[in-house]
Amino acid sequence: MKYGYFPGCSLRGTGRAYEASLLPVFRHLGIQLDELEDWNCCGATAYMSIDETSACVLASRNLALAEKAGHAQLLAPCSACYLVLNKAKHYFHEYPAMTVQVKRALQRGGLAYSGNTPVRHPLDVLIHDVGLEAIRQKVVHPLKGLRVACYYGCQIVRPYATFDDACEPTTMDQLMEALGATVVRWPLKTKCCGGSLTGTIPEAGLRLVYILCKEALKRGANVIATVCPLCQFNLDAYHHDIRRRWEDVRIPTVYFTQLMGVAFGLRPVDLGLQRGFVPFQMPASPPDEPAVAGKPVVAPPTR
Amino acid sequence: MATHCEEIRIGFYVCHCGHNIAAMVDCEAVARYARKLPGVVVSRDYRYMCSDPGQELIRQDVREHRLNRIVVAACSPLLHEHTFRTATERAGLNPFHCQMVNIREHNSWVATRKQDATRKAKSLAQAAIHRVRFHKALQVQRVSIRPEVLVVGGGIAGIHAALTLANAGKKVFLVEREATIGGHMAKFDKTFPTLDCSACILTPKMSAVRSHPNITLWTLAEVTQVEGFIGNYRVKVRRSPRYVLEDACVGCLECIDACVYRSPKFPDAFNEGLGKRKPIYIPFPQATPKVVLIDPATCLNLKTGKCKQTCLEACGERQAIQFNQQERLEEIEVGTIIVATGFKTFDPRRQPLYGYGTYPNVYTSLEIERLVNASGPTGGEVVARDGRKPRAIGIIHCVGSRDRKTNVWCSRVCCMYSLKLAHLLKEHSEAEVYNFYIDIRAPGKGYEEFYNKLLDDGVHFIRGRVGEVTDWAMTPEEEGRLVIRVEDTLAGCVRRIPVDMVVLATGLEPQPDAQAVRRLFNMSCGGDGWFLERHPKLAPVNTFADGVYLAGCCQGPKDIPDTVAQAGAAAAEVLSLIDKGYVEQEPNTAYVRDEDCSGCKSCIPLCPYNAITFAEDRQKATINETLCKGCGTCVASCPSGSIVQRLFEDDEVFAEIEGMLAYDA
Numbered sequence: 001m002k003y004g005y006f007p008g009c010s011l012r013g014t015g016r017a018y019e020a021s022l023l024p025v026f027r028h029l030g031i032q033l034d035e036l037e038d039w040n041c042c043g044a045t046a047y048m049s050i051d052e053t054s055a056c057v058l059a060s061r062n063l064a065l066a067e068k069a070g071h072a073q074l075l076a077p078c079s080a081c082y083l084v085l086n087k088a089k090h091y092f093h094e095y096p097a098m099t100v101q102v103k104r105a106l107q108r109g110g111l112a113y114s115g116n117t118p119v120r121h122p123l124d125v126l127i128h129d130v131g132l133e134a135i136r137q138k139v140v141h142p143l144k145g146l147r148v149a150c151y152y153g154c155q156i157v158r159p160y161a162t163f164d165d166a167c168e169p170t171t172m173d174q175l176m177e178a179l180g181a182t183v184v185r186w187p188l189k190t191k192c193c194g195g196s197l198t199g200t201i202p203e204a205g206l207r208l209v210y211i212l213c214k215e216a217l218k219r220g221a222n223v224i225a226t227v228c229p230l231c232q233f234n235l236d237a238y239h240h241d242i243r244r245r246w247e248d249v250r251i252p253t254v255y256f257t258q259l260m261g262v263a264f265g266l267r268p269v270d271l272g273l274q275r276g277f278v279p280f281q282m283p284a285s286p287p288d289e290p291a292v293a294g295k296p297v298v299a300p301p302t303r
Numbered sequence: 304m305a306t307h308c309e310e311i312r313i314g315f316y317v318c319h320c321g322h323n324i325a326a327m328v329d330c331e332a333v334a335r336y337a338r339k340l341p342g343v344v345v346s347r348d349y350r351y352m353c354s355d356p357g358q359e360l361i362r363q364d365v366r367e368h369r370l371n372r373i374v375v376a377a378c379s380p381l382l383h384e385h386t387f388r389t390a391t392e393r394a395g396l397n398p399f400h401c402q403m404v405n406i407r408e409h410n411s412w413v414a415t416r417k418q419d420a421t422r423k424a425k426s427l428a429q430a431a432i433h434r435v436r437f438h439k440a441l442q443v444q445r446v447s448i449r450p451e452v453l454v455v456g457g458g459i460a461g462i463h464a465a466l467t468l469a470n471a472g473k474k475v476f477l478v479e480r481e482a483t484i485g486g487h488m489a490k491f492d493k494t495f496p497t498l499d500c501s502a503c504i505l506t507p508k509m510s511a512v513r514s515h516p517n518i519t520l521w522t523l524a525e526v527t528q529v530e531g532f533i534g535n536y537r538v539k540v541r542r543s544p545r546y547v548l549e550d551a552c553v554g555c556l557e558c559i560d561a562c563v564y565r566s567p568k569f570p571d572a573f574n575e576g577l578g579k580r581k582p583i584y585i586p587f588p589q590a591t592p593k594v595v596l597i598d599p600a601t602c603l604n605l606k607t608g609k610c611k612q613t614c615l616e617a618c619g620e621r622q623a624i625q626f627n628q629q630e631r632l633e634e635i636e637v638g639t640i641i642v643a644t645g646f647k648t649f650d651p652r653r654q655p656l657y658g659y660g661t662y663p664n665v666y667t668s669l670e671i672e673r674l675v676n677a678s679g680p681t682g683g684e685v686v687a688r689d690g691r692k693p694r695a696i697g698i699i700h701c702v703g704s705r706d707r708k709t710n711v712w713c714s715r716v717c718c719m720y721s722l723k724l725a726h727l728l729k730e731h732s733e734a735e736v737y738n739f740y741i742d743i744r745a746p747g748k749g750y751e752e753f754y755n756k757l758l759d760d761g762v763h764f765i766r767g768r769v770g771e772v773t774d775w776a777m778t779p780e781e782e783g784r785l786v787i788r789v790e791d792t793l794a795g796c797v798r799r800i801p802v803d804m805v806v807l808a809t810g811l812e813p814q815p816d817a818q819a820v821r822r823l824f825n826m827s828c829g830g831d832g833w834f835l836e837r838h839p840k841l842a843p844v845n846t847f848a849d850g851v852y853l854a855g856c857c858q859g860p861k862d863i864p865d866t867v868a869q870a871g872a873a874a875a876e877v878l879s880l881i882d883k884g885y886v887e888q889e890p891n892t893a894y895v896r897d898e899d900c901s902g903c904k905s906c907i908p909l910c911p912y913n914a915i916t917f918a919e920d921r922q923k924a925t926i927n928e929t930l931c932k933g934c935g936t937c938v939a940s941c942p943s944g945s946i947v948q949r950l951f952e953d954d955e956v957f958a959e960i961e962g963m964l965a966y967d968a
Contacts, residue, residue, distance in 0.1 A: 168655045185661070187773045215775045 001129060003120065004071025005033035006062055008081035009041055015078065015229025017272030021257040022077055022122060024271065028138060028264050029130055033075060036065055042081040045155075045195075052091070053098055057105040059088035064106050064113040073118045075125065079155035079228035085119040086160050121156055122257065123227060124163035127171045132178045140265035142180025145283045148259070149186040149221035150176060151212070151235070153193060153228040166190075172256055176225060179263040184219045188212050193231040198238060209234050210242045213249035222283055224253040236277045252280035311342040311436045314361065314370040315428065318352035318377035320407055327411035329421040333376065336425045340432050344368045353383050358390040365394035372396075372435045376404035376428050397440035399890065399950065404431045426963055433962030437954045441890040446929050448534035448850075449638030450474065450881045455526055455820075458486025459863060460643035460855025460870040462508050467874035469517035473881060476635055477512060478540055479522045483590035484509055486645055490573065490669060492676040494863055495723040496753035502589060502678075509591040521633070522592065529823055530913075532929045533850030533886055534638045544628035546597035546605070551623035554593035558583055558624060561617035563610055569601050571680075575670045578680035583614050583624075588678060597624070639850045639877045642834065643870065644820055646856040649703025649710065649809040657702060657807055658772040662785055663688035665772060665805040668720060675727045685732040685804075693734045693803035697787045698725055699769045700740040704810030712831055714810035715860040718744045721808045722754055725762045728806075737763040737800055739789055747862065765800070767792045772805050811860040824851050825912065833859045844873040849886070852876055891933035891950040895924050899945030906937035906946065 011019040026033055039062050047055040063085060066074045076082040092099050092115045099115075106113055126135065150172040157169045164171045169190065173183045193212065197205030212235060216224050226232045235253035242249060254276060261271035262282065273280055315337040319325035330348040338346035345364045349357050352375055364370055373396070375387045380403040388398035406424045414420035450473055454465045457479030465477045477484070488494075489509075491501035512518055521542055528539040559581055567579035573586045582602035585595050597605065604610035604626055618624050648669055651659035659665045664687045666674070673679040674686075687693055698721045704714040718740065725736045743764070745751045758764065767790045776782040777799060784801045791798045813832035814820070821828050825848040827835040834857050837845035844852050854870035855861070861869070880886065902922040907915045914930035915937060917923075926937070926946075938946045947953075 187771075188775055211775065211777060 001030065001125075002032040002034065003073050003075040003125065004066045004069065004117075005035045006039055006042075006066070006074055006076045006081060006085070007035065008039075008076065008078040010078045010080070010229035013229075014233045015255075017258065017275040018077060018229055018232070018255045020270070020272030020275075021255055021261045024266055025257050025260045025264065026122075028261075028266065029126075029134065031125070031130070034069075034071065036062060036071070036074070037069065038065060042076075042078075042084040044080045044084060048084060048087065053101050055084070056088045056091050056098060057102050059084050060092065060102050060106060060113050061109065061111065063089060063115075063117055063119070064111040066117050067113060068111065071117065073120050075120050075122060077122050077227075079153050080230065082119060082121050083155040083160075086162070089115060089117075089119060090160065121163065121227070123156070123171045123175065126175060128163065132174060135175065135260075136178045139179055139263045141263055141282075143176070143259060143263050143282070144180055146181040146223060146259070147184050147221050148176045148181045149184050149216040149219065149224045150189055150256075151186075151193075151224050151226045151228075151231060151253075152189050153226065153231045154190060156227060157190065172225060172227065175256065176259065179259060181259070184216070184221045186216055186219050186221065188215055193228075193234040195230060195234075198234050202241065205234070206238055206241055206245060209238055210246050210249060213239075213242070213251050214247075217249055217251055221251065223259070223280060224251055225256040225259055226253055227256060239278060250278050252276055252278040254280050309371065311372060312344045312368065312370045313340075313342045313372040313374060313432055313435060314364045314368065315340075315343050315346040315374045315432060316352055316357075316361065316376065317346075317348045317406070317424070317428070318357070318375065319348065319350045320378060320411075321351070324377070324407050324411045327414050327417055327420045328406055328424045329417065330424075332421055333406075333424045333428055337374075337428050337432060340429060342372070342436060343432060344370060352377050353386050358386070358393075361387070361390045362394040365391075365396060370394075370396075371400060372438065373401040374404060374428065374431045374435050375401065376406045376424060376431070378407040379405045379409075399441040400435070400438050402431045402435040402438065404428055429965065430959045430962035433965075434955050434959035437952070437958055438950070439952075441949055443890055444888040444928065445885040446532070446534045446888055447885050448880050448883070449536075449636060451476065451635070451637040452877055452881075453478065453526075453536070453538055453635065453637040453640045454643060455640065455824075456486070456643035456645055456855070456857070457481070457484030457512075457520070457522070458643060458645045458855060458866075459488045459505065459508075460645070460857075460866045461486075461641070462505075462512055463867050463870040464641045464643060464854050464874045464877075465518055466508060466511055466515065467871055468877060469512075469515045471874075471878055473517065473878070475518045476538075476540075476637065477518055477520045478524045478526055479520070480525050481586070482522050482545065482596045483586045483592070484512060484520065484522065485587075485589075485591065487669075488863060489587065489589075490575070490672055492672050492679075492727060493723060495719040496747070496749045498723070498726070506589040506591075509589065513591045520592065523596070524633075526823060527632075529640070529825070532927070534880075535929075536637050536640060536850065538635050538637060538640075540633045540635065542631045542633060544599075544630055545594065546599070546602075546624060546626055546628050547595050548623045548625055548628075549592055549594050551621050552594040553621065553623075554585070554595070556585060556595065557617040558595060558614035559585070561613040563603060563613055569598070574673045574680045575667070577670055577673055594623075597626075639852070639880055640824060641852045641854055641870075641873045641877065642820070642824055642826070642846075642857060643854040643873075644814055644817075644857040646811040646860065647814050649812050651702050651807045651809055653709060654702060654706075656771050657699060657769070658774075658785070658805070659807055662772065662774060662805070664691075664693075664785060664803060665807065667807050667809050668717070668724060669809070671724050671728070671806050675724070675731050683731060685728060685734070687804050691803055693732060695735045695737065695800070695802040696728050696732070696804045696806065697737045697739060697769075697772075697785075697800060697802040698728075698806040698808060699772070699787070700738065700808045701768065702807040702809050703812070705741060710810055710812060710831070712810075712860070713744060715744070716862045717808040717810060718742075719747070719750055719753070719862065721806075722757050722762075724806060724808075725757055726760070729760065729762065734804070735763065737765060737787070737802065739765050739767060739769045739787065741766070741768055747864070765789060765791050765793075765798070811856060814857070817857070820857075824848055826851060826853075833857065844869055844876055850880070888929060889933060891948065892928040892931040893926050893933065893935070893938055893946050893948040894928065895926055896945045896947060897921065897923050899943050900924055901943050901945075903942060906941055909936050909940055911936065 043055040043058040194205030194208040258271045334348040391401040392398040465475045524542045530537045562581045570576040571578040571580040599605040677683040703709045769789045771788045781801045787800045826846040852873040854873040855866040900923045
């Protein structure tokens with residue numbers, strides 16, 4: 001299996017732990033990732049909301065480069081990159097006027113884009129290309145006793161629910177269960193983490209983070225697994241402020257690839273696990289009991 | 304052919320239809336053009352050909368000019384072919400010597416240039432004038448109608464239709480799949496907007512069905528095969544074993560008390576699983592027939608053969624319980640069929656956002672009907688599944704209705720039953736009741752007044768489609784409760800309403816086996832899966848299968864008054880057929896010319912109406928002309944060209960094409 005790889009700026013900045021875990025885990029599964037040469041910023045959601053055409057040109061340059069390099073598919077691990085690249089591709093097909101402008105701009109840079117290269121998310125690749133069975137076979141340290149809140153964030157299934165349900169995604173849940181972890185029912189799996197509001201209007205942004213963490217703990221989770229560098233940062237970095245405003249809801253937030261690495265028996269330090277503010281440790285408690293003492297556990301409802 | 308001997312004298316008439324045709328087609332020019340065509344003796348244009356003077360014109364001309372063929376260029380033959388055929392017949396000709404040309408729906412209504420439309424009208428007229436020359440005198444066939452009627456489905460629609468027919472002295476077979484008749488209506492607590500006790504108005508009709516000498520009631524029964532045609536259907540009905548003899552059981556229910564299961568253990572379908580029943584049970588106190596039944600999936604004796612059979616002892620001498628009862632096949636002959644197979648409610652698990660199946664205190668509307676009912680699982684007390692008495696209740700409208708992700712249609716009854724449930728929940732509890740709606744649709748007698756009453760009673764109405772039912776808390780007072788997140792489109796803000804119980808107003812859907820039933824009775828379904836009526840305005844209870852009628856929600860969502868009205872209409876259609884005693888059949892059917900048929904059988908599987916059989920003795924295909932609808936599929940497919948369809952014979956069709964192509968402006 002071979003994919004073009006678009007790291008995006010986050011994976012080289014705040015999300016270094018994502019790349020640090022993604023690359024060895026994919027290598028371990030025999031997936032070859034070829035980094036796109038001369039890639040540029042995807043523009044993220046910020047540029048899209050200011051000037052859609054220019055933002056599409058910026059993002060399409062990466063898609064054109066992927067086509068030029070002959071990548072059949074492009075892997076975009078960061079949620080913002082994944083959404084923006086997909087959006088650029090959708091707009092390219094949906095809005096003919098924009099298509100003309102994008103083509104013209106790319107042409108000036110000596111590039112061309114046909115609109116064909118699929119942009120894939122690592123979760124999509126793991127579930128649908130690799131398959132849960134192949135992943136299960138690689139597990140050497142099952143994540144027994146780990147109670148995971150799977151956090152998909154707002155971007156990877158909306159508005160384009162290409163590989164999972166828009167409101168009730170389950171791919172990460174399946175993956176975590178395949179690794180031997182217990183998935184807690186946590187209805188906030190696609191809720192907003194506050195995005196950049198944590199920096200601009202902390203009162204609003206941090207409140208969202210507080211609720212996410214509080215509800216995860218209330219349901220007996222001992223770790224939140226995420227797919228998005230911004231989510232990870234928001235949920236991990238502000239516990240000091242949150243404790244000051246509301247209460248202490250410290251819970252480690254890690255990338256799902258880091259948990260895969262742990263289950264595959266890779267060394268924590270090779271997975272970037274030392275980078276989290278709230279340290280992650282495998283619980284020592286027996287598998288069926290919640291690791292967080294003193295917090296209520298919501299049992300799965302019976303009907 | 305024979306027609307060539309006589310001199311062909313054609314009368315041609317072009318109708319203005321007020322402005323409908325004349326505004327786009329130069330009718331006088333068409334009449335002038337037709338006058339010159341071979342065989343045309345009279346050619347006229349007239350303002351309204353379908354009017355009495357218009358029809359009289361045809362009669363006069365036939366008399367004065369010795370016409371023997373009539374061509375009318377007007378609207379669609381679907382509307383007035385019968386009119387002009389009758390006019391032709393009254394003038395003393397064979398009605399099938401008349402041909403209609405559609406220059407309205409196919410021409411003036413869709414054309415944009417008068418010049419083109421006139422040209423097209425002339426061309427179509429010429430085609431008909433060419434063809435009518437070859438028309439043969441045809442006879443209308445009569446088919447007799449058996450007076451017995453089959454009613455499929457024992458909900459309020461089937462019950463009302465069966466009683467109407469039986470009261471008129473007709474023999475009715477009422478076939479119901481469940482163990483009792485009554486359908487959904489039996490589960491309702493009250494009916495809107497009058498708040499009649501649903502059971503009180505339904506059960507008298509149920510017992511009337513049971514005791515009526517003209518009604519044969521089969522419960523736990525399903526139609527498995529339908530053969531034949533209007534007036535003469537042969538129907539097979541499979542009757543599943545009840546393990547209790549209906550005639551011997553007196554409904555004393557002592558066997559239920561005696562069952563080895565001391566307490567009820569299995570989910571009770573009548574109470575939507577909120578209550579429990581034993582393996583031997585009666586669906587509800589007024590079940591009709593009032594006979595217990597044994598569920599083979601849960602009865603110890605039927606499952607394992609190892610049981611003390613205490614029920615047998617309790618039954619004693621009556622010996623009503625028969626563990627060895629087998630499935631039976633009944634075969635009946637009926638003339639007409641009323642299909643009243645009802646609906647199913649939307650499964651809200653398909654919309655996980657509303658939390659049904661995840662949060663125990665989220666209910667469907669049918670569950671609430673049982674919950675507030677005095678004979679329901681809680682005796683009418685509003686207690687949630689977790690034992691709490693709710694302080695606030697949210698009713699979410701349009702679950703599985705008016706939703707592009709699930710069903711686009713409006714289910715018509717949900718607004719009103721939600722209002723009714725809001726009223727009942729307020730009456731039975733101390734809770735504040737919130738309705739979350741898109742629009743309130745209350746278009747019925749007294750419905751809007753009922754809505755106004757609820758507004759006055761202090762029921763809260765929030766306009767907006769609910770985004771989510773969840774249990775994550777934003778504030779301490781939300782902890783442990785359900786939260787309804789909704790955009791209040793009147794206040795223009797997103798709101799979180801904490802409640803303790805959520806009611807989902809689930810919409811109506813076609814039965815899961817609607818497609819199989821459709822094939823069984825040779826009916827059609829619309830794109831949404833409801834059975835299709837023959838005409839949405841003018842034949843709302845007829846189907847495309849002659850002699851098969853629709854009643855109730857199987858045709859589309861409707862409330863009880865509409866269902867009863869439709870059931871009455873279906874019964875009236877059936878009665879008019881039976882009282883007439885026969886139907887006339889269009890003679891445009893196909894027949895096989897034996898001398899050309901090679902017996903290849905290729906036409907047999909192609910016929911959509913199963914009208915073709917193979918006569919083994921002659922080794923030829925034979926068409927049952929009573930079943931044939933004149934679709935022409937077999938005619939086109941026959942490799943030896945041995946199938947002929949009346950009114951569409953080769954010389955007629957070729958002449959028509961020739962007339963169309965020969966037009967020269």
